[in-house]
Amino acid sequence: MSSQKNQTSARERIAYNLRELRKKSGVPQDTLAATAGISQTFLSQVETGKNNISVDKLEQIAGALGVDVVDLLQPLPV
Numbered sequence: 283m284s285s286q287k288n289q290t291s292a293r294e295r296i297a298y299n300l301r302e303l304r305k306k307s308g309v310p311q312d313t314l315a316a317t318a319g320i321s322q323t324f325l326s327q328v329e330t331g332k333n334n335i336s337v338d339k340l341e342q343i344a345g346a347l348g349v350d351v352v353d354l355l356q357p358l359p360v
Contacts, residue, residue, distance in 0.1 A: 290358050296340070297331035299354045303347050304329070318346035 290298075304314055311329070315322040319342055327333035328343075335343075337351075344351045 292355060293331050293334065295356065295358060296335065296354050297329055298358055299356055300343065300347075301329045303349055303353065307347060309347070314343070314346055318342045 304311070309317075311325050312322045315325040318325070318339075320339060324333060324339075325343070328335050328339075340351055340354060344354055
């Protein structure tokens, strides 16, 4: 696997994509957190890249958003 200097981390991609998908769907953080079975504080920390997230929690959030986990890992727009 080759690394690129300007490549964003998975945490940064998840934070960005989660925030954008949630906003597009019009779902407030507290509602998404409750639907996903996590705290709003934790969701906020994931959206800002301040907290790491397990694959299981990522699946819970993706399910609550109605998207596939892979959607949360997409590269950032250029």
